[in-house]
Amino acid sequence: MRIWAVANQKGGVGKTTSVVALGGLLAERGKRVLVVDLDPHGSLTSWFGYDPDTISHSVFDLFQHQGKVPDGLTAQLITETSCKGLSLLPASTALATLERKMVGVSGMGLIISRALAQIWDDFDYVLLDNTPSLGVLMVNALAAAQHLIIPVQTEFLALKGLERMLHTLEMIMRSQKNTLSYTIVPTLFDRRTQASVKSLNQLRKSYPDTLWKFAIPVDTKFRDASHAGLTPSALDSETHGVRAYARLLNDLPSLTRARSEQQHG
Numbered sequence: 001m002r003i004w005a006v007a008n009q010k011g012g013v014g015k016t017t018s019v020v021a022l023g024g025l026l027a028e029r030g031k032r033v034l035v036v037d038l039d040p041h042g043s044l045t046s047w048f049g050y051d052p053d054t055i056s057h058s059v060f061d062l063f064q065h066q067g068k069v070p071d072g073l074t075a076q077l078i079t080e081t082s083c084k085g086l087s088l089l090p091a092s093t094a095l096a097t098l099e100r101k102m103v104g105v106s107g108m109g110l111i112i113s114r115a116l117a118q119i120w121d122d123f124d125y126v127l128l129d130n131t132p133s134l135g136v137l138m139v140n141a142l143a144a145a146q147h148l149i150i151p152v153q154t155e156f157l158a159l160k161g162l163e164r165m166l167h168t169l170e171m172i173m174r175s176q177k178n179t180l181s182y183t184i185v186p187t188l189f190d191r192r193t194q195a196s197v198k199s200l201n202q203l204r205k206s207y208p209d210t211l212w213k214f215a216i217p218v219d220t221k222f223r224d225a226s227h228a229g230l231t232p233s234a235l236d237s238e239t240h241g242v243r244a245y246a247r248l249l250n251d252l253p254s255l256t257r258a259r260s261e262q263q264h265g
């Protein structure tokens with residue numbers, strides 16, 4: 001099982017869209033895929049037509065057992081989606097209360113790792129969608145993941161937010177004694193705007209080793225899709241946005257490998 005987290009401390013940069021697109025494409029290629037919504041806003045959950053305000057079972061249930069995950073619980077919380085081969089572990093808005101409740105409970109940073117260990121043979125890929133705020137949910141995602149995808153919107157000040165994210169990442173990895181490889185993915189790229197072109201050049205200069213060499217373009221199909229509850233398989237796969245995600249998917253294995261070889265000398 002491969003576990004990828006998609007995170008950035010900034011909202012609206014394409015995290016949820018990346019999870020849906022990559023998850024949908026992997027499922028289309030015949031992989032068994034689980035997408036996990038770790039954002040109290042539940043955008044990923046809504047995308048698949050579930051209401052995070054009223055949903056009865058969600059990822060929240062995993063955190064209700066004093067740091068343990070009862071046998072079989074994870075599988076019970078997973079639901080099918082309209083996309084064949086793609087399953088969802090949904091979020092509920094109750095997740096927003098987690099931070100307050102978890103103070104002083106030990107083992108809370110490893111709940112998602114433990115939950116995924118229970119379903120290790122059931123999926124080929126797990127994609128973790130994250131909230132922008134640094135807290136127990138993001139700590140869980142970073143502890144569970146083998147690779148991190150950091151979408152960065154190509155706009156002015158993109159670098160600032162990214163530096164903050166990488167600083168946070170280092171801090172967490174130090175405390176977890178964990179090294180996580182990552183790939184920075186430029187998103188919402190519009191070649192006609194100065195802001196997009198300049199910030200992409202800047203990213204290339206600042207992060208030559210960890211930046212994906214292409215970018216995800218602005219594609220209005222994605223905006224439409226999030227409202228219609230559609231996945232990429234329901235989209236015209238020839239749109240340039242979906243094509244860019246397919247290219248990213250092809251590049252990721254070599255990116256993750258190169259990175260971990262560097263880390264291990």
Ligand code: ADP
Binds near residue numbers: 015224
């Ligand atoms: P995040 O999860 O980081 O908050 P989202 O994936 O929800 O970001 O994207 C924010 C908004 O931008 C959504 O309305 C989404 O539909 C839109 N969006 C994301 N990626 C693209 C894209 N490549 N082209 C056009 N719109 C996009």
Ligand code: MG
Binds near residue numbers: 015044
């Ligand atoms: Mg999101």
